[in-house]
Amino acid sequence: MNYGKKIKLLRSSLGLTQKDFALKLSIPLSTLKKIESGISNGLSAIEQILSNEKFVYLAKWFFDPNNNETPVINKSSESEPNKLLAVGHVNLPFYEVRASAGDGALVEAEEQTHLISFEPEWLDKEIGVNPKEVFLMLVDGDSMYPTLKNGAMIMVNRNFNGLSDGIYVMRHDHNLLVKRLQLLPGGIIKVKSDNNMYEPWEINKEHLNGTDIELIGRVVWSGQRM
Known part of the structure; x- marks a missing residue:
């Protein structure tokens, strides 16, 4: 199982470089590159992403093999531009x-x-x-x-x-x-x-x-x- 494509989709939708995204996830840049290229399956990175309350909204999207659309990002707040919508969950x-x-x-x-x-x-x-x-x-x-x-x-x-x-x-x-x-x-x-x-x-x-x-x-x- 490989989640590299969706992790890359999320990073792109947040407008982050690989370096910045790796920093936010507290993982080595080389690890993120391997995940996005399909060398590593990325499950550990997903667990790291979903452990952040801003990102728990993405669980169903990550594990739904039929949903390959770009996730919805809430960019209305200048103080928290990367906070995801998670109301009513x-x-x-x-x-x-x-x-x-x-x-x-x-x-x-x-x-x-x-x-x-x-x-x-x-x-x-x-x-x-x-x-x-x-x-x-x-x-x-x-x-x-x-x-x-x-x-x-x-x-x-x-x-x-x-x-x-x-x-x-x-x-x-x-x-x-x-x-x-x-x-x-x-x-x-x-x-x-x-x-x-x-x-x-x-x-x-x-x-x-x-x-x-x-x-x-x-x-x-x-x-x-x-």
């Missing part, structure tokens, strides 16, 4: 932790690092979720490819009405996983990867939300480069 918690789409990675702690802003009307009408019940995190690994690529941002809904076929974030033996669950007769749940290189496995429904297996939430949205 809600902030969702973003956790600096990755749900493994592979064999699983040990997760010792999940810490909220910053908030990312979304339009409440979009969350309600397009995604159908309550902003208070969702959070954002990243995908690590290729077992859910091509549905979810390595580095994709996912929105997870903690409050889902009953278990049904779909993609979920789950904790299994201290590993945080993102997998597709399929309900089978007899209370059996098949845990599948969309990448057929990974073998499916089965669990019993009665073992869910026990000490070894816990459903964290259902994946309702993802943002990634196509």
